[in-house]
Amino acid sequence: MGDKRDDSSGRGFLPKVARIFRPKISAKILIYFLLIALLPLIxxxxxxxxxxxxxxxxxxxxxxxxxxxxLARRVDNYLANNVNALAYTGRLYATQDFSKSQTDQSLRTLFDQNANLDQVTLLTANGDTGKQRTLTVQGGKTKIAEDTIDTTPDILEFLADKPYLISVGRTADNNPQVIIGVPILKKYGSASTDLFTTQKGDVExxxxxxxxxxDIGDLWESVLSTSVGDGGYAYVIDGVGSLVAHPDRKFLDSHREVAEVQVVKQFLKGDTATKSTVSEKNKEVISTPSKTLTGWGVIVEEPVTSIYSSINSYIQMAATIGISAVLLSIMAGLFFSRQLIRPIRELSLGAKRMERGEFDQPINVKTNDELEALAETFNRMARGIKKLISDLKVNNLKLKFEQIKLNNIISSVSDGIIAINKNGEIVSINPPAALLVSQDPKTLEGKQVFEQFFFEHDGESFTPDIKNGGIYHYTDLTAKRGDSIVYLDLVVAVLEHPDSDVSAIITIHDQTASRELNFMKLDFVAIAAHELRTPLTVVRGYLDILNTSAARELSVFNLENLSKAIVGANQLRELINKLLNIARIERGDMEIFIEKLNLSKLVSENVEQHKSMAAQKEQVLSYETSAKGAVYVPADTASIVEVLNNLIGNAIKYNNKGGKISVSLEVNDKEVRVAVSDDGPGVPEDLRERLFTKFYRAERSLIAGTRGTGLGLFISKTIIELQSGTIGIEPDQGKGSTFYFTLPIYDSARDDEQIAKKSSGGIRGWFKKRPSS
Amino acid sequence: MAGLKNVLVVEDDAMIRDLYKMALANAEYTVEVADSADELYSKLARFKPDVMFLDVMLPGTSGLQVLKELRSNPKFDCTDIKIVVLTNLAQRTVADNAMNNGADGYIIKADILPKDLPKVIESLEEE
Structure with a gap:
């Protein structure tokens, strides 16, 4: 038992695990709420x-x-202004043919007009020697220094091709310095001298x-202080990547070349698109270059962080909203799941109560929705189940009662009852049936019924049919019980539609006792008859002696009395013989001793013997036959005599006084037919069938007061049929009746074998042993 | 009535014994009777029957037993005489048994008429 319990708990383990990992509805609802709230937000x-x-x-x-x-335009303007100012001054100098003082004056004016101009140098190419005049500003005063130096023809040659020259350099204190050179021409055209149309000089x-x-440091600082967005700025480079201006002075001081900076590199290749790139200060920036007319570049850049700073705040806001949404949805989820779960929990608890068999406490759910309907259904179901259970209990009790009753009946009946299934195995058996094979009912269950019970019929093994539906009666079966033999009747009820395990029920009725009782009865009749016979033998014997030896001494009157006494004694003998024969027939030991019998002689003699009886009723008894010579049949003489006595005796008894009785014997090659006809009242149609049954006497004979046992025809029928003959009454011909019997013709080949080794020689009661062959 | 002259009737029922004796005497047979096996054996010492009517039911013993004794024991000198068994019960198996043990026939006492007994003896003469 202990092992078994371990097994069951082992089996229960898996579901337990599943239960642990099965998320609860509340958790599910929570998850759904979170998903619903967060997913769109995300x-x-x-x-x-x-x-x-x-x-x-x-x-x-x-x-x-x-x-x-x-900014590029501003740079251009700034440069253009300076170029134009220089160009204007140069043109004045060339065209007005200034004196020295006029020249100086115009240069000073140039200084005055431009605070950032540190120095201006006039290179002249007139004469063989070029003279260079340099003006510098020092302490608010313009000092003009004049050197006579070799004209640098390279510059002039260089300027001859161009309207102006701009380059970037550094002052002694490392300030960025823009150097602008314009040519002074011998002859000027009428064109304007602005930056874009400055006339190109030629060498000639x-x-x-x-x-x-x-000095553009201070000036451009203000220009370049233009802030771009949040933390953005601009810086300027020239056409080869030299840093011209940068808001960060320190950076400007330490860096001259920025050609390797990515955005500059791109700019120098001509790409001026906005890019997310790495700045000159190695920072993530968005930068945009713009090209000036002079080929310089203005590069504007903003740190990425500053551009996206507004986004960050937005993301922060979104995150805040998201978290709030999560918290809210968790709360809402908890709330709703509680709300939802509570009735479900109620239902679940209610179902568990039902499982325990408690149906009285209803499930209380008032949600006014499907759950309430479900709870209602549950409650109705509970009431229904409760009622069903109580009905079942009542029915169970009834069934139990019926079962007990049936069991009592089955076990108390004397008949054996065996229920078998379709395989012929015993399902149930009661004690009387089991007793037949001397076994306990329990040990027989499940065994093959016909391997336990053996039946015989006429000495041969017999097995009832249990396959085809219907009720079958089998009688005169025998079976062995121990050393004795029991006689049984079987009723086998084979179910047409076997619904359960029972497909047939065999009822065994033990006939042994009643058979024995019947035999005792028959024995009693036989013994009584025998006891009667002995004194009767004596009576008949002495009557016979009297009849033969003392007849001549008796008067006619006494002779008649003697004759009546003999008739009465003979009648008594016949009656006793009939009773004996009936007893034998009933017991089945009616014995027939076949011999070769001359039937024609026997019938003829028997008719003669009855003539005196017929004469008493003034009847005419005649015999006729178509047969020539003896007609032999294989038959038992004494019994055939009995049949003839019966048929002829009946004819005389039942025919009217003065009637006619004719006995005939017809023969063909197979059988001989003996018929006894009378012209009496005949036999009513409805009685004919019962005529040859036991104890039947036609009613008319009762009315007529004719005595008789009614056994004669029954005995005759048995006798004739035992000898392979037939007996009957012919159909009503309107007048009288004709009884007949047939017997097969003697055939030595067929009959000699069974002919008894004794013969009576026609003497009643004497059987002589036939000489053995 | 050729050679079978001496008849011995062994029957315990006095009425039947006397009846048979009377019937056979009337037919001029020499008849002796015995009412038991013992009397039979003592009768045989001085009477030699040609035919014996032997009842199957004798006081204290069975006619069949006596029949076997007579047929098997030469001292009774009955091995070749005619022996007819008398039976009251129409139990023919008993009669058959008797015939198998040496009886020459049997008589059902209830059915036979005493006047037919000489005919029985005559039929025994026909071999």
């Missing part, structure tokens, strides 16, 4: 952030381009050059 946030990012980038790009272009036409040195 999606929307992502879309918004991406869109905003792109927009910000676009805005930054547009803004940067505008700023860059604007060039007279000199005016070169201005501009």
């Amino acid at each position: 999606v929307v946030s992502y879309v918004l952030v991406t869109t905003a990012n792109n927009q910000l980038l676009k805005n930054a790009s547009t803004n940067q381009q505008a700023v860059a272009n604007d 036409n060039i007279a000199g050059a005016l070169v201005g040195y501009y």
Whole structure:
């Protein structure tokens, strides 16, 4: 038992694990709420952030381009102004043929007009020697220094090709310095001298050059202090990547070349698109270059962080909203799941109560929805089940009672009852049936019924049919019980539609006792008859002696009395013989001793013997036959005599006084037929069938007061049929009746074997042993 | 009535014994009777029957037992005489048994008429 319990708990383990990992509905609802709240938030946030990012980038790009272009234009303007101022002064100098003082004056004016001009140098090419005049500003005063130095023809030659020359350099204190050179021509055209249309000089036409040195540090600081967005700025480079201006003075001081910076590199290749790149200070930036007319570049850049700073705050806001949403949805989820779960928990508890068999406490759910309906259904179901259970209990009791009753009946009946299934195995058996094979009913269950019970019929093994539906009666079966033989009747009820395990029920009725009782009865009749016979034998014997030896001494009257006494004694003998024969027939030991019998002689003699009896009723008894000579049949003489006595005796008895009785014997090659006909009242149609049954006498004979046992025809029928003959009454011909019997013709080949080894020689009661062959 | 002259009737029922004796005497047979096996054996010492009517039911013993004794024991000198068994019960198996043990026939006492007994003896003469 202990092992078994271990097994069951082992089996229960898996479901337990499953239960642990099965999420509760409340958790599910929570998860659903979170998903519902967060998923759109995440999606929307992502879309918004991406869109905003792109927009910000676009805005930054547009803004940067505008700023860059604007700065580029300002640079251009600044340079153009200086170039034009220089060019104007140079032109004045060349065309007005200034005196020395006029020249100085015009240079001073140039200084006055431009605070950033540190120094201006006039290179002249007139004469063989070029003279260079240099003006510098020192302490608010303009000092003019004049050197006579070799004209640098390279510069002049260089300037001859160009309207101006701009280069970047550094002052002694490392300030960026723009050097602008313009040519002084011998002859000027009428064209304007602005930056864009400055007339190109040629070597032949060039007279000199005016070169201005501009300190742009302070000036451009203000220009370049233009802030771009949040933390953005602009710086300027020249056409080869030298740093011209930068808001960060320290950076400007320490760096001259920025050609290797990515954005500069791109700019120098001609790409001026807005890019996310790495700045000159190695920072993540968005930068946009713009090209000036002089080939310089203005590069505007903003740190990425500043561009996206607005986004970050948005993301922060979104995150805050998201978290709040999560918290809210958790709370809402908890709330709703509680609300939802409570009735379900109620239902679950109710179902568990039902499982325990408690149906009285209803499930109380008032949610006014499907759950309430479900609870109602549950409650109805509980009531229904409760009622069903109580009905079942009542029915169970009834069934039990019926079962007990049936068991009592089955076990108390004397008949054996065996229920078998379709395989012929014993399902149930009662004690009387089991007793037949001297076994306990329990040990027989499950065994093959016909391997336990053996029946015989006429000495041969017999097995009832249990396959085809219907009720079958089998009688005169025998079976062995121990050393004795029991006689049985069987009723086998084979179910047409076996519903359960029972397919047939065999009822065994033990006939042994009643058979024995019947035999005792028959024995009693036989013994009584025998006891009667002995004194009767004596009576008949002495009557016979009297009849033969003392007849001549008796008077006619006494002779008649003697004759009546003999008739009465004979009648008594016949009656006793009939009783004996009936007893024998009933017991089945009616014995027939077949011999070769001359039937024609026997019938003829028997008719003669009855003539005196017929004469008493003034009847005419006749015999006729178509047979020539003896007709032999294999038959038992004494019994055939009995049949003839019966048929002829009946005819005389039942025919009217003065009637006719004719006995005939017809023969063909197979059988002989003896018929006894009378012209009496005949036999009513409805009685004919019962005529040859036991104890039947036609009613008319009762009315007529004719005595008789009614056994004669029954005995005759048995006798004739035992000898392979037939007996009957012919159909009503309107008058009288005809009884007949047939017997097979003697055939030595067929009959000699069974012919008894004794013969009576026609003497009643004497059987002589036949000589053995 | 050729050679079978001496008849011995062994029957315990006095009425039947006397009846048979009377019937056979009337037919001029020499008849002796015995009412038991013992009397039979003592009768045989001085009477030699040609035919014996032997009842199957004798006081204290069975006629069949006596029949076997007579047929098997030469001292009775009955091995070749005619022996007819008398039976009251129409139990023919008993009669058959008798015939198998040496009887020459049997008589059902209830059915036979005493006047037919000489005919029985005559039929025994026909071999």
